[in-house]
Amino acid sequence: MNEKTINRRIFNNKLYKIFVSSFSFLSIIPLFLIIYFVLIRGIKYINLKFIFSMPKPMGELGGGIFNAIVGSFIIVGVAALIAIPIGIMVGIFLSEYKEKKFTEIVKIFVDTLQGIPSIVIGIIAYLWIVKPLKQFSALSGSIALSFIMLPLVIKSTEEVLNLVPVDIKEAAYALGAPYHRIVLKILLPSGSVGILTGTLIGISRILGETAPLLFTAFGNQFLNLNLLKPMSTIPYLIYVYATSPYKDWHNQAFAASTILIIIVLSINLLGRFIEKKWKT
């Protein structure tokens, strides 16, 4: 082997490293571009009045997004109340019945559920709730969002329960504890951090979901606390305002996005932070 080929191989190796590193850095630039432009255009319109007042009628300047903020918290809260207990139960099932063939099927179904486009989930909530009740409702939006959150809770519960040492369980058995107490009083508490992570990531995910709300929770110009009536949410408001022809609404869409992006990314980061803590 002469020196020339060796030099070329070393050169190629350098080239490969430069190529891979620069493409990697290029791909996280959009993250900063998106956050930067949303903040720069949105932050100047955010003040207490914007957060705590109601929208003005179409075409009128000013107004706030109070109803959407309240709506988002209610709809996401109800969705979480549905998804968390069911998700934990399914997660326990998957980790406790590992050997069964049926468990494998359930696992594939959970993956499939996670892969369903969110707009299709919206259609389902429309068919199951909106159509029988004959009106758009916050409840139908919550149910749609709970379907999206469910797989995330299931997976993190299953994962963390698989990490709980068998010794703990055996010790509890040896003391004569009944099975349901072992699961509820010993396994679940030792896995609580993992479940918390899944819940936080799930909430940050559904807080930003828009597609499943388009024809379920719909939207509402007024403050509504009734789960059986249409309710506004922050992401829905952003979509409607952004695609409207009014300049003032565009600015409000950026302001609402600033609020949403800060909440969503903070919850997401908190979840990841907790996850890193218990995984290491």
Add this chain to the structure above:
Amino acid sequence: MRKDKAFKIILLLSGFLIVALLSGIFLSLVFSSIPSIKEFGINFLFSKDWDPVNNKFGALPFLIGTLLTSVISLLISIPFSLSISIFLSEILKNKLISNIFQTFVELIAGIPSVIVGLWGLFILAPFMRTLQLKLGIQPIGVGIFTASIILSIMIIPYSASIGKEVISMVPTEVKEGAISLGATEFETLKSVTLPFSFNGIFAGFLLSFGRAFGETMAVTMVIGNSNKIPDSIFSPGQTMASLIANEFTEATTKLYTSSLIEIGLILFIVSMLINILGRLIIRRFKF
């Protein structure tokens, strides 16, 4: 003991609940699509007329729009996501920096899709318009290509994190073998690591393709919402998901709604197949 039995039954039931939920979703979609399936049959997939006024519905423009956007976005995303996978698993040796970098990548996936769409509509689309002016293409800004760029940004984190995972699973001995024979890092990657992890990386691309296929809000905001078959990749179009988002609340007749639901059914079936296939490949890889 009776409590124990009840508890076990509840656990089993929760498993059944998932199966019932998914079967219920599938059956509901099929059932509600029946009027449209009866009326148009297989022609639904090949007709390009989407004409609510005359109650004629064909999904071809949206099938093409969906395929175009998801294939283009996948092609754009491949060099980036593959680079990230290699960068995180082979090049960055510092654990802390690698963790921070990976968090940044995953945060992209955490941005709500409607905000990515907002950015696409007000910042990327005007930029594309000036670019198109310079290139001498009709300057519309929004369209298939703009949507594909937005999609590629959104799917990179998925294939990158799966790729990183499978590349990290390549046994160190195999790589060390190549290095001890005098191979450079690049040669080790090319002839050992990548062939070894190819299936897993492929599954990552497949799953991210599935994401692009069903992504709704961001696409709806930047694709231009035209129900015609696009005549170039810069022209406005419509995907299956964006069509449902745009027209579902406006659908007045039963056949109209049913046609939209049939499009939802197609989305469901395709994403289900892609997901099952992708997960099977990954699972086989892990054992």
